[in-house]
Amino acid sequence: MPVHNADIAALFEEIADRLEIQGANPFRIRAYRNAARTLGELPQPARTLMEKGEDLTRLPGIGDDLAEKIREIVSNGRCSLLDRLRRDLPPAVTELLQIPGLGPKRVKALYHDLEVQTVEQLYRAARDGRIRALPGFGEKTELNILQAVEAHASQTRRFKLAVAAQYADALAAFLQAVPGVGQVTLAGSFRRMRETVGDLDILVTAATGSPVMQRFTAYDEVAEVLSAGSTRASVVLKSGLQVDLRVVSQTSYGAALCYFTGSKAHNIAIRRIAQKLGLKVNEYGVFRGDERIAGEDETSVYQSVGLPWIPPELREDRGEIEAARDGRLPSLVEFADLRGDLHAHTKATDGHDSLREMALAAKALGLEYLAITEHSRHLTVAHGLDPLRLARQCDEIDRLNPELDGITLLKGIEVDILEDGSLDLPDDVLGRLDLVVGAVHSQFHLSRAKQTGRILRAMDHPHFTLLAHPSGRLIDRREPCDVDMLRIIRHAKDRGCFLELNAHPERLDLLDSHCQMAKEEGVLVSINSDAHSSFDFANLKYGVGQARRGWLEKDDVLNTRPLAALRRLLKRTM
C-alpha cells in the first residue's frame, strides 16, 4: 500500500497533537504541524522525490530529523516516535481535541483526573456533573462541553464556496444596512477563493456607538452565539455555518483586512519579516514602537515590509512572498479576460436549456464563443449522443450560428474515455468537430499506472483536444483519481492538447497545485463552466478564483484567446 503525502501529514499532525497534550516545547509541536502542511501541499508524492534522490531537507520546514521520519514512514508506513507516543496515551484521546473549547491542557486534565478517553466518555462525564469538580473547570465550562459535543455529532465540516456565498451575500447586505456601518468586507478563506470554507469572516468598519454587534448576534438566521465582545463576535447560523465578525475603525481597515484574510501561514510569514525590520504587525496597523506607520489600506501594510500588494488568492505562504520580494508576482487572470467557454450541455442530453438559450446566456456574460459538448453514448444516464444524434446537433448549430449576433457556437463533444483509453465515438465522427473534450466518467478506482495510462492513450487519439475535470474528484463526495498528473501534463504538452479547469462548484478541477504545474510545463488551461443550464455560466467566477489560486495569468488560459486565435490552437498538428 503506497504511502501518500496526506498519510504522512496525518501522522505528523497526530504527533503534534500528542506532544501538545504532553506539554512539549510549543515550537517543536509547530515544527510537526508546519511539516504536515508542507506535505499536504506538495504536488508530488514524497515517495517520488525520494526515488529521484532529491533532498527532502530543501522543502520548507523539513530538516534532517523530519526528513528521516518521512523516509521511515514512506518505507514502512510507521513512525517509531508516534508508536511510542501512542503507548503513553490511548488512541482516541486526540479526537477530544476536535471538540471546540477543548485544547491540550483540558484534554490532559480530563484524561488524567477522570480517565476520559473518548468523546462518548466526555459526554457522560459532562452530563453526570463530574467535570465541574476539576480544578480550572466550572459549571459553565461543563455546560459548554456538553453543548459542543452535541453540536460536534451533527456538524457538517466545511461548506463549498458557492454555498457559503449564498449566506455571505445575504448577511453582508443585512450588516450594510445597520446604522453607522461603513465598509462590509468578506475576508478569510472566502476572500482567498478556497474551494471550501470552514467559516465566514466578515470585517466591518463602524462609527463608535453603532449597534452593529447587537444586530449581528440578533440576525434571525443565528442559531447560537458563541462569543460576543465589543470588537469581535462569533455565531453559528442555522445552516451550521460559523460566522466571525470583527469591527474596526477606518484607520485600521487595511491591517485588519490583511489579518482577517489570512491565511494564517501568510500572516505569520509577513509578521516575521516585520519583526526583522523592527516592526510589529497586528490587526490595528503596522507599528514602530508606539508609532503607527501603516494600516489604513492593505497596500500600505505590504509596503511597510517592503512588498507590493499581494492578491488574496495567493496568500497561502506558497512562494508568493518570495515572488513579491523578487518582483515575480503573476498578473492573475480575471473574469473579464475570458472570451469563451469550451464545455456546456443542452437539453439534447442532460442539460435544461436549448442551444439558443445557452448561446444567449453566454453572450450576456460577455463571451464571444461557446462550445456545445454533450455527453457521448456510453454515458446512458445522461442520454449521451450517438453519431446520428451528434450529426443532427452539428447541423442545428450550423443553422443557428448565422442567426446569432456576437456569439459563435462551436461543435464539440464530451466523449467518454473508456477503460482501455479508447474514445466512445469513431474517428470520422470526432473529426468533424471543432473540439473533442475527453472525460473519465467510470472506473475511478483503477491503479495509478492503469488510470494514468488510460488517459495518456486517450490523449494519443488524433482528435483529442481537452481533458475535462482531470482528477475526477467531487468535493466532499469523491476523492481524486490516483493519477500521475505531471506525466499527464507533460503528455498534453507533447500532444498539443489542453487541460480543463472545470468551474462547477462541486468540482473545481484542476486543483490549484496542478494549475501551477501546468503553467510551469507550458500547458494551457481552459476555464469551463460545464453548464447544464443558462444559469450555470455564473459558476465561471469560481473557476477563475481557482485559476488565480493556481497562479494562472491571462496567457496561461486557453479561453482568453479571441475566436480566431483559439481556432488556430485547436487545429494542432498531429
Added chain:
DNA sequence: GCCGTTTTCGGCCCGACTGTTTTCAGTCG
C-alpha cells in the same frame, strides 16, 4: 524541531474572549 547577509545557539506572530480566578490560563483565529 527548524532556521540563519544581524545568529550554528537562541530565537520562533499577535491579540480577543471566556470562565474561573482575584491577576490570568486556556482556547481560538
